[in-house]
Structure formats: structure tokens, C-alpha cells
Amino acid sequence: MANQQATTLENNELISNELDFMRNLHTISLSVIGQETGNIFNELLATAIDTAEAAKGIFQLFDDQSGLRIVAHKDLTAEFISLSDSIYEKQATLYLRPGEDMIIENVEQSAAFLKSPILAVLLSAGIRAVYCKPLFSRDGKLLGMLSTYYSAPHHPSGQTVRLLNQLSAYAVAVIHYLHTAEAAQQQQQQTRALVGELLKEIEGRKLLSELIGPQDLKQALAGAITSIRNITNCQSIAMRLEDQGDYPYFVWEGFSDEFIVQEQSLCTKDETGNAVLDETGQYLLECMCGNVIRGRVNPELPYFSPGGSFWCNSTSAVVVTAGPKQWHCQTRGRCRQFESVALVPLKLNETIIGLIQLNDKRQNLFSKELISYLEILGERIGAAVSQWWVRKKLETSLAELRKENLARREAQQKASQAYQQINQILERITDGFFALDNDWRYIYINAVAQKYWSFFTTAEMLGQKIWDLFPDAQPYYHQYLKAKQENIAVHFEAKAISSDRWLEVHAYPSPDGLSIYFRDITDQKNIKQQEQEYRTLLEEQIQLLNLDPDYTFIHDEDGKIVFWGKGAQRGYGWLEQEAVQKDFKNLLKTRFPLPFNEITAEVIAKGKWVGELVHTTKDNKQVTVRSCWLLRKQGHGRLKEIIEIDKDITEEKKMREELGRLETMKLVSQIAAGISHEIxxxxxxxxxxxxxxxxxxQYTEEHPVFKLMIEELDRANQIITEFLSLARNKPSALTEGSLNDIILSLTPLLEADAASQSKGFQTSLLPSIPKILVNTNEMRQLILNFVRNGLEATGPNGNVRISTYLEDHWVILSVEDNGCGIPDEILQNLGTPFLSTKPGGTGLGLPTCYNIARRHNALIDITTGPSGTTFYIKFPANPKGR
Structure with a gap:
């Protein structure tokens, strides 16, 4: 009885499986009939997995190009999918046969996988059993493969094999159906394309017929763009034609008036509104229209065709993907309101005479085939436009020829009058003039020329050969002969035949003889002689100036350099070719004690000026010079020039300032010694x-007052302490030490100071900096003073950087801030006691730093400006500390 019940349950389960299988096939059939083919392969795979009671599966289609490719899968790892692609490539037809299923009940026991790396991938994907069914057509052609995978060893039942065989046959029918539907769709598309090409050709022939022999070119081209609009279904079309070097719109349709006005000209304009020329002398054209018209295209780049057109179907995508240097994607911007844009050149042979512009706000309007067809139309339209131009030019030429014939008759009537006027002009000019015929005979002599031959009258000379009258006229003979034989104009200078006057002679050949003009240049020759003498003197002066060890150069009264001596090159760093013709005030960034115009006026009035200037060298160093300006003697009418001789007194001035500071320190020392204890x-x-x-x-309420008074007394005591430190003359005890170690020990404190003010502090230390002789406590005080002064000089988000480096056997400590700089009036007195710009400051910090530097045999230099200030403390390197 129990066996009978088990058999009944098994039969019911088999019937249930059959029913589920039929329902799935029915659902798939409805999808195919309704042409809802997007998920058919997923549904076939799902049915196979359910029918086979599998865990995973894969559906593959075969094509001759790539072999078996995956079209649907379920619950498979990327590694397994990649493995499937590599296994089932074009070699699939070599090992798959119709009716031969692949059943592997346990992959770990299969001989095919035991020594293969495929086994590890299968196990990693959770696959323990495989059932693959190749899909073949009736004629034995491989169509695909349906595979199911099990997570445990498995042997398919007879019902599973039978149902999967039915499913495979159904899948083959579905694939055949899809192939047939795809072929029908392709045939339908080809038919539509042929009809479209036919309609396009009909419209194109209509366009060309309207261009043949038009009387009104604008009307004809307006009809042409209407035909192009019918061909392309484009919203906006226009044509540009060349007009005096520019390419404005000639006809248009579908564009707004505002767009046409804004985009009318393609010429690049400069700041004054004038058109800019390129290196070939043509107008420099902007935008992509300009690129197409000038032939600046590259068919290897996107958006360009081999015929020289630009086209794209999504300008928004071009703007997003194009880099800033992709010139081929740049436009002036107004065409970006359109998605589909095409620019097709109008050509006459290989010459571009304009272009067709097509714009549409829809995407994907153009194709390569359409652009190629439009390029053919562009060549035909270009030829038609050229023929119209030629005809118009011919008509214009005929009209001008008629006018020219009328003008010629009027000219003949005026010829005799003009001849008389020419004679009058030749007699009135200040130059001598005479004419010779082809036999070298005089045929005309004006009155000026006659004066140079007082021993002959005009009547005696006319009709005579020049060489009979003047047989020894050299170099006139050779020059006149050269003009006739080579048929070129000759120009030369020579002395007059009958006097010592110098003449400038110009001889011009013609078919009728030779025309000669001459004028007296004796005075000019004398001036040139004087100029040559002056130039020789100038060269001697320049040689002397170059020998001068001081910095010497010459400038005009406006400051433009006309001579730059060797000393100036050495002192200021600029070569002669870099300095000449430059304004020395700008080149040297000169600071004057008086306005430049006043100094120049004094030199012109008194012949010289002496004073101190501050120049800046090429490497941005400021140099103080004692400058002597001398007025240079010139010839009559020349511009005034000034010789500037500069002597570098930078170190001398520093020594004077240091001596003054030392005197001040000495005085402060005496005052401090006398009154410190008494106070x-x-x-x-x-x-x-x-x-x-x-x-x-009883004084409890006055405690805040007492506290304030005590704090003020302590502050006064601190000032006295600093004052005593400033006045200290006793030599410091110096020991060998490293600046870097002192800076690093102070870095946490300085960083905390900067952070409390929301400012930055950095260090840049040379690792191998030599050691120096240093008093560590005094050096800590110097560094703290300079860095805190720098922080106070900067505004919000200020920054101070402290650096060490080696320069010419000096160990350099620099403290740089990005504050507003030090005013000139403060800079000149920097280091003077009690000079302070800080509220509540004592003015003793910097003098103390200068005193410490002096005791260390160090020098202090400063550079300052609107972008910040840098203090350079230069210590002599200790040779033993290297």
C-alpha cells in the first residue's frame, strides 16, 4: 500500500513538472508573438533552470565573428563568466556536435577537470555538476548553448532530459524566428533608405535646376536652402559667401534675426574693433565656421569628414567631453543652443568660397552618408555661384569698357593740355631735368639744367649727341649706358662736369630714350662729412666710457637708453641688446631724490647734476649709487643726450648707516649706564x-588699581631691562653651534604663537648648514623678535617662513613674511631706538637684534615691498664647523 502511495505521489510530481514546463513555454510564446523579445533569453534560461532543478545557468548565442557569447546568466561570478568567454570562442564548432549533450555528474571526479585550472573556478563559483545542451539548426549549424549548473553532484532524471530536449528545440525555433525578424527589419530599413535616397536625389536635381542661369543669385540660393531643408528635414539653414575678405550670411531660413546679426561676421577683432590679419595676410576667422572656410580641419579627428565638413549630433556632449585645448571643438557659443550642427564647404574646385550651415535643436539628425551628399551639393552650388560671379564680372567689364572708350576720347582731348602742363611743371621744379632719344641726342632741357652748362645754350644743345658735347663725362657714360642696355633705372652721385658741385643723378630708361633728373647735394655731402667726423668722435668716446670702471650709460632727455657701457653691463647685469632703447627708469626701477623732470631740467640748464640714486639690478638687488649726469654735446638740431656715470656706494652707505647706528648705541649705552639704577x-x-x-x-576696593600700578611698574622695569640689553657693549661668549638646532628648539613655540593668531609658520632648513660661532641665548632672542615682528606685520591668514642656506661662505638666516611691507620713511631709520609702528611698542626690539648681529659679526639686509618683507642675517661661516 505504501509503495502504491509513493508511486502515486511521484506521478503527481511528474505531472506537476510537466504542467509548469508547459506554462513557461506558453508565457515565452506570448512574448515572441507580442514581439517583446527583450527578456526571451532570460525566460528560456529561467525555464531550463526550473525544469532541471538547477542552481545556476547560462545562455549563449553563436556567431561567426566572436563565437559563443553570453546573452543571459544567473548567479554566476565574474571570474566564471570571463572563463566561459575564453573557452567558448570561435573554436566552439570543433568540439560541439548535434545531439551530444555534456553531462558531468561530479566535476571533482571528472577526468576532464582533475588537472585543469578550470576546476578551481568551478568550485569557487559553487558548481559541482554540469548539464550543457548545444543548440543546432536542422542543417547542423551551431546556434548556441543552454547550460545548467548544480551546487551538488547530480544526475538528471529522464523527465528532465526529455523536457530540456523539448526546451532546446523550442529555443532553436525562437532563435530562427528572431533571425528571420531581424533580417526582415534590415530589409525594411534598406527599402526605406533607398526611398529616402531617391527622394533626396529628386530634390537635389530640383535644387540644381533652379541654379542654372539665375538672374537673381539671392533668390536662387534661397530656393536652394529650401530644397536642402526638404532633403535634411533640418530646422535652420543658411549660406555664407565671401564678401571683401569676410564671410557674412547671404541667405538663411529658420534662424532668428538676432542670431543672424550676432553671428554675421566671422572676423576676429582687436581692442579697437579692427579686423585682425593672420600670417598669410587674410582676415583671421573665428569659430568653427572659420575653421571650415580656412580648411583648418583634420579628418582623423572627431566631427570632421574627409570632404572638409564639420558635423555633430549632440553639441551638449561635445561641450562636456571636449578638453580646453581641443581647438576642433571650440565655437563662439551661440550654436550650442542647437544639438545637431553641420558646416559644409561651398567649393569651386579646391577653393572654398563659402559654406552651408545646418542647425537643429534635435539630436542625431545627420549621418556620414547625408554629409557626403551635402558635400556633393556644396561643390555643385559653388560651381553655380562661381558661374554667376563670372557672368556678373563679364557684364561689369563690358560696362566699364564702354565707359573706358568714352574716357579715352576725353583723354585724347586733354592730352595736349597735359603735355603743356608737364612742360610747365618741368620748368618749375627745382631739380635739373633733360631727356635723350635712343641716339643719345638732347630732345629736352629745362631751365635748371641749363644753368649747369653756361658755356652752351639750350638751342645749341638740342639735337646734339651728349657724347659729342661732353666726350670725357665719367662716370655718366657708364651709368647711362647701363640704364639703356639693362633697361633699369640707375642712381649715382658724381661731381658736375663744369664745377666742383656734387650732383645726385637718377636716369630712367624708356622705349623712346632716357630721362635724367639731377639735384645739387653739395651741402648734404658736407653735412655727411661732419656726421662721419662726429661718429668717429663718438666711437672714441664710447671706447673711453667702456674703459671706465664705473657704471656708465647714455640716455636721452626722456630716459631712453642710447648707449650701454661695459661697466653698466657688469654692474646692473643687462647686456647691451637688452638695455638699449629701453627706458632706464623702468629697467632699473630707479628711485630718485627729486622728480626725474627736475633733474633733467637742471642738467640741461647747468650741464651737470650729482646726487644719490637707488637702482635695481637684473637679479633684483637694490644698488645705491652716487650718480653724475653730464649733458652730452650734440650737433645742431639733435636731441639732447645725458651721460650718466654711477659709482656703487651701497657698502659705503651701509657703513655710514652702521657707524651712525653705533654712535646711537654708544649714546644709548651712556644714558642707560647713568640712569638705569637711579630709576x-x-x-x-x-x-x-x-x-x-x-x-x-581698608584698601580692598582699590586692589584692581594697585594691581594695575604694579603691572605698569613691571612693564617699565622690562623696558629698562631691554634698554640695558641694547646698551650692552660687553662681548658675548660665542661657542660653535648650529642655527638649525636653535630654530628647531624654538619651532614648537613659534608654531603655537602663529596658531593662536590663525596664521601660518614654516621652516626651510638646509640640512648640511655649516656651524657658526654663536651665543645661543642671544640668537634665540634675535629669532623670536624677527618672527614675532613678522607675524604682527601680516594680516588675517598671514604667513611667516624662516629659512637657512649657504651663499658665498656666508651662513644665511632669512625671515620672510607676506605683510604689507615697510614704508620708505621707516625703512631709512630702521634699527633706531624707540622707533616703532606698533601700538604700545617700545621700539627696542630691532635695535637689540642689530646689536646682537653686531656682536656676532653678522650683517643684516632687507628687501621689502607690497607683497611682504624679508630680513637676511648673514653670519660668517666657521671653517672649523664644516
């Missing part, structure tokens, strides 16, 4: 009594 003793007494009074109960 501190009463202050100590006052402070003690204030502390005693503050402890008494």
Missing part, C-alpha cells in the same frame, strides 16, 4: 609700598 631704586621702593598697601583690608 630702578625708587621704582622698587614704590612697588614694595604698593604691595604692602594692597594687603591692608
Amino acid at each position: 630702578r631704586n625708587p621704582m622698587t621702593t614704590v612697588r614694595g609700598y604698593l604691595q604692602l598697601l594692597a594687603k591692608k583690608n
Whole structure:
């Protein structure tokens, strides 16, 4: 009884499986009939997996190009899918046969996988059993493969094999159906394309017929763009034609008036509104229209055709993907309101005479075939336009010829009058003039020329050969003969035949003889002689100036350099070719004690000026010079020139300033020594009594006042301490040490100071900096003073950088800030005691730093400007510390 029940249950399950299988096939059939083919392969695979009671599956289609390719899969890893692609390539037909299924009940026991790396991938994907069914057509052609995978060893039942065989046959029918539908769709598309090409050709022939022999070119081209609009179904079309070097719109349809006005000209304009020329002398054309018209295209780049056209079906995509240097994607912007844009050249042979512009706000309007057809139309339209131009030019030429015939008759009537006027002109000109015929006979002599031959009259000379009258006229003979034989104009200078006057002679040949003009240049020759003498003197002066060790150059009264000596090259760094013709005030960034115009006026009036200037060298170093300006003697009418001789007194001035500072320090030292104790003793007494009074109960309410008074006394005491430090003359105890170590020990403190003010602090230290002789405490005080001054000089988000480096056997400590700089009036007195720009400042910090530097045999240099200030403290390197 139990066996009978089990058999009944098994039969019911088989019937249920059959019903589920039939329902799935029915659903797939409805999808195919309704042409909802997007998920057919997924549905076939799902049915196979359910029928086979599998865990995973894959559906592959075969084609001759790529072999078996995956079209549907379920629950498979990327590694397994990649493995399937590599296994089932074009070799699939070599090992798959009709009716031969691949059943592997346990992949770990299969001989095909035991020593293969495929086994690890299968196991990693959770596959333990495989059932593959190749799909073949009736004529034995491989169409695809349907594979199911199991997560445990498995042997398919007879019902599973039978149902999968039915599913495979159904899948083959579906694939055949899809192939047939695809072929029908392709045939339908080809038919539509042929009809479209036929309609396009009909419209194109209509366009060309309207261009043959038009009387009104604008009307004909307007009809042409209407035909192009019918061909392309484009919203906006226009044509540009050449007009005096520019290419404005000639006809258009579908564009707004505002667009046409804004885009009318393609010429690049300069700041004054004038058109800019390119290197060939043509107008420089902008935008993509200009690129197409000038032939600046590259068919290897996107958006260009071999025929020289530009086209794209999505300008928004071009703008997003194009880089800033992709010139072939750049436009002036107004065409970006359209998605589909095409620019097709109008050609006459290989010459571009304009272009067709097609714009549409829809995407994907153009194709390569359509652009090629439009290029053919562009060549035909270009030829038609050229023929119209030729005909118009011919008509214009005929009209001009008729006018020319009328003008010729009027000219003949005026010829005799003109001849008389020419004679009058030749007699009135200040140059001598005479004419010779082809036999060298005089045929005309004006009155000026006659004066040079007083021993002959005009009547005696006319009709005579020049060489009979003047047989020894050299170099006239050779020059006149050269003009006739070579048929060229000759120009030469020579002395007059009958006097010592110099003449400038010009001889012009013609078919009728030779025309000669001459004029007296004796005075000019004398001036040239004087100029040559002056030039020789100038060269001697330049040689002397170049020997001068000082910095010497010459400039005109406006400051333009006309001579740049060797000393100036050495001192300021610029070569002669870099300096000449430059304004020295700008080149050297000169600071004057008086306005330049006043100094120049004094030189012109008195012949010289002496004073101190500050120049800046090529490497941006400021040099103080004692400058002597001398007025240079010139010839009559020449511009005034000034010789500037500069002597570098930078170090001398620094020494003077240092001596002044030392004198001030000496005075401060004497004052400090005399009054420091006298001030501190009463202050100590006052402070003690204030502390005693503050402890008494009756003065409890006055405690804040006592506290304030004590703090002010302490502040005064601190000032005295700094004052005493400033006045200190006792040599410091110097020991060998490293600047880097001192800076690194202070870095946490300085970083904390900067952070508390929301400012930055950085260090840049040369690792191998030589050691120097240093007093560590004094050096810490110097660094703290300079860095804190720098932080106070900067605004919000200020920054201070401290650096060390080696330069010409000097160890350099630099403190740089990005503040507003130091004013000139402060800079000149920097280091003077009690000079301070800070509210509540004592003005003793920098003098103390200068004193410390002096005790270390160090020098302090400063560069300052609107972008910040840098202090350079230069220590002599300790040779033993290297």
C-alpha cells in the first residue's frame, strides 16, 4: 500500500513538472508573438533552470565573428563568466556536435577537470555538476548553448532530459524566428533608405535646376536652402559667401534675426574693433565656421569628414567631453543652443568660397552618408555661384569698357593740355631735368639744367649727341649706358662736369630714350662729412666710457637708453641688446631724490647734476649709487643726450648707516649706564609700598588699581631691562653651534604663537648648514623678535617662513613674511631706538637684534615691498664647523 502511495505521489510530481514546463513555454510564446523579445533569453534560461532543478545557468548565442557569447546568466561570478568567454570562442564548432549533450555528474571526479585550472573556478563559483545542451539548426549549424549548473553532484532524471530536449528545440525555433525578424527589419530599413535616397536625389536635381542661369543669385540660393531643408528635414539653414575678405550670411531660413546679426561676421577683432590679419595676410576667422572656410580641419579627428565638413549630433556632449585645448571643438557659443550642427564647404574646385550651415535643436539628425551628399551639393552650388560671379564680372567689364572708350576720347582731348602742363611743371621744379632719344641726342632741357652748362645754350644743345658735347663725362657714360642696355633705372652721385658741385643723378630708361633728373647735394655731402667726423668722435668716446670702471650709460632727455657701457653691463647685469632703447627708469626701477623732470631740467640748464640714486639690478638687488649726469654735446638740431656715470656706494652707505647706528648705541649705552639704577631704586621702593598697601583690608576696593600700578611698574622695569640689553657693549661668549638646532628648539613655540593668531609658520632648513660661532641665548632672542615682528606685520591668514642656506661662505638666516611691507620713511631709520609702528611698542626690539648681529659679526639686509618683507642675517661661516 505504501509503495502504491509513493508511486502515486511521484506521478503527481511528474505531472506537476510537466504542467509548469508547459506554462513557461506558453508565457515565452506570448512574448515572441507580442514581439517583446527583450527578456526571451532570460525566460528560456529561467525555464531550463526550473525544469532541471538547477542552481545556476547560462545562455549563449553563436556567431561567426566572436563565437559563443553570453546573452543571459544567473548567479554566476565574474571570474566564471570571463572563463566561459575564453573557452567558448570561435573554436566552439570543433568540439560541439548535434545531439551530444555534456553531462558531468561530479566535476571533482571528472577526468576532464582533475588537472585543469578550470576546476578551481568551478568550485569557487559553487558548481559541482554540469548539464550543457548545444543548440543546432536542422542543417547542423551551431546556434548556441543552454547550460545548467548544480551546487551538488547530480544526475538528471529522464523527465528532465526529455523536457530540456523539448526546451532546446523550442529555443532553436525562437532563435530562427528572431533571425528571420531581424533580417526582415534590415530589409525594411534598406527599402526605406533607398526611398529616402531617391527622394533626396529628386530634390537635389530640383535644387540644381533652379541654379542654372539665375538672374537673381539671392533668390536662387534661397530656393536652394529650401530644397536642402526638404532633403535634411533640418530646422535652420543658411549660406555664407565671401564678401571683401569676410564671410557674412547671404541667405538663411529658420534662424532668428538676432542670431543672424550676432553671428554675421566671422572676423576676429582687436581692442579697437579692427579686423585682425593672420600670417598669410587674410582676415583671421573665428569659430568653427572659420575653421571650415580656412580648411583648418583634420579628418582623423572627431566631427570632421574627409570632404572638409564639420558635423555633430549632440553639441551638449561635445561641450562636456571636449578638453580646453581641443581647438576642433571650440565655437563662439551661440550654436550650442542647437544639438545637431553641420558646416559644409561651398567649393569651386579646391577653393572654398563659402559654406552651408545646418542647425537643429534635435539630436542625431545627420549621418556620414547625408554629409557626403551635402558635400556633393556644396561643390555643385559653388560651381553655380562661381558661374554667376563670372557672368556678373563679364557684364561689369563690358560696362566699364564702354565707359573706358568714352574716357579715352576725353583723354585724347586733354592730352595736349597735359603735355603743356608737364612742360610747365618741368620748368618749375627745382631739380635739373633733360631727356635723350635712343641716339643719345638732347630732345629736352629745362631751365635748371641749363644753368649747369653756361658755356652752351639750350638751342645749341638740342639735337646734339651728349657724347659729342661732353666726350670725357665719367662716370655718366657708364651709368647711362647701363640704364639703356639693362633697361633699369640707375642712381649715382658724381661731381658736375663744369664745377666742383656734387650732383645726385637718377636716369630712367624708356622705349623712346632716357630721362635724367639731377639735384645739387653739395651741402648734404658736407653735412655727411661732419656726421662721419662726429661718429668717429663718438666711437672714441664710447671706447673711453667702456674703459671706465664705473657704471656708465647714455640716455636721452626722456630716459631712453642710447648707449650701454661695459661697466653698466657688469654692474646692473643687462647686456647691451637688452638695455638699449629701453627706458632706464623702468629697467632699473630707479628711485630718485627729486622728480626725474627736475633733474633733467637742471642738467640741461647747468650741464651737470650729482646726487644719490637707488637702482635695481637684473637679479633684483637694490644698488645705491652716487650718480653724475653730464649733458652730452650734440650737433645742431639733435636731441639732447645725458651721460650718466654711477659709482656703487651701497657698502659705503651701509657703513655710514652702521657707524651712525653705533654712535646711537654708544649714546644709548651712556644714558642707560647713568640712569638705569637711579630709576630702578625708587621704582622698587614704590612697588614694595604698593604691595604692602594692597594687603591692608581698608584698601580692598582699590586692589584692581594697585594691581594695575604694579603691572605698569613691571612693564617699565622690562623696558629698562631691554634698554640695558641694547646698551650692552660687553662681548658675548660665542661657542660653535648650529642655527638649525636653535630654530628647531624654538619651532614648537613659534608654531603655537602663529596658531593662536590663525596664521601660518614654516621652516626651510638646509640640512648640511655649516656651524657658526654663536651665543645661543642671544640668537634665540634675535629669532623670536624677527618672527614675532613678522607675524604682527601680516594680516588675517598671514604667513611667516624662516629659512637657512649657504651663499658665498656666508651662513644665511632669512625671515620672510607676506605683510604689507615697510614704508620708505621707516625703512631709512630702521634699527633706531624707540622707533616703532606698533601700538604700545617700545621700539627696542630691532635695535637689540642689530646689536646682537653686531656682536656676532653678522650683517643684516632687507628687501621689502607690497607683497611682504624679508630680513637676511648673514653670519660668517666657521671653517672649523664644516
